[in-house]
Amino acid sequence: MPDIAQLITDYGYWALLAGCLLEGETITLLGGIAAHHGLLKLPWVLAVVAFGGCLGDQILYFAGRRFGPMLLGKLTRRKPQIDRANQLINHHPALFVLGVRFMYGFRIIGPLIIGASKMPVARFVSLNILGACIWALVWVLLGYFCGHFIETLLGSLDKKTSGALLIIGAVALVLLLKFLLSRMDNQKKSK
Numbered sequence: 001m002p003d004i005a006q007l008i009t010d011y012g013y014w015a016l017l018a019g020c021l022l023e024g025e026t027i028t029l030l031g032g033i034a035a036h037h038g039l040l041k042l043p044w045v046l047a048v049v050a051f052g053g054c055l056g057d058q059i060l061y062f063a064g065r066r067f068g069p070m071l072l073g074k075l076t077r078r079k080p081q082i083d084r085a086n087q088l089i090n091h092h093p094a095l096f097v098l099g100v101r102f103m104y105g106f107r108i109i110g111p112l113i114i115g116a117s118k119m120p121v122a123r124f125v126s127l128n129i130l131g132a133c134i135w136a137l138v139w140v141l142l143g144y145f146c147g148h149f150i151e152t153l154l155g156s157l158d159k160k161t162s163g164a165l166l167i168i169g170a171v172a173l174v175l176l177l178k179f180l181l182s183r184m185d186n187q188k189k190s191k
Contacts (some may be wrong), residue, residue, distance in 0.1 A: 012040055013048045020052025024107055025139055028053075032143020042144060046136050053101065054132035057111040061124055064115020072109075072116055081105060085113045093119060097127035101135040 012034075019027025028049050035042040063071070072082055085106065088096045097119075100110035114124060 013044060016040075016045060016048045017052045020049055021056040024053070024101075028136065028139035029143035029146075032140040032145075033147040035140070036144045036147035042140070046140050049140055050129075050132045050136035053135050054129055057101070057128050057132065058125070060108065060111035061115040061128070064112035065118065065121075066115075068112055068116025071112060075109070078109065081109070082113055085110065086117060089114060089117045089119065093123070094127055097124060098131040098134065101131055102138075 016027060016031045019031075031040065031045040031049055032042075034040045035045045075082065085096070096110075097114060100106050100114070103110065106113075111128075
């Protein structure tokens with residue numbers, strides 16, 4: 001089975017779009033790294049990532065509007081998170097929509113909860129587009145500039161080796177961040 005980096009190399013923008021619909025940060029970082037290496041064009045990477053992030057959350061929002069109470073009712077283990085999300089939506093709806101992409105554990109369930117809350121479609125769409133653009137800028141440019149920084153550090157290695165190490169490092173960093181955030185979340189729950 002090919003790895004994520006190989007999929008980006010072989011399928012370019014289509015792999016980015018699919019990755020943004022299915023996963024998120026890792027593929028977005030790798031898109032920035034690919035743009036840094038000249039494999040993809042940075043403006044197109046930003047556009048595809050923003051579009052993919054927006055489309056994915058829009059689909060989940062509409063699923064939440066249609067099936068939200070039924071789907072969320074089945075997630076009994078996540079009830080405290082769902083209740084907290086509903087509180088945030090009621091008190092700070094715009095901030096919640098903009099920030100849901102950056103909240104660990106809410107990437108998929110967040111738009112479902114927002115849809116179930118019956119936030120007006122026009123309001124969600126406009127905030128979703130803005131949030132997707134911010135998310136794309138943060139993660140793609142992080143990959144792009146970290147790629148440049150790490151490549152400078154690894155300058156003595158050939159381009160293929162430094163590119164492979166860079167991609168491995170980016171994936172490891174994202175996995176480490178997810179692990180640490182999950183651990184912090186579990187510690188908060190146990191208190």
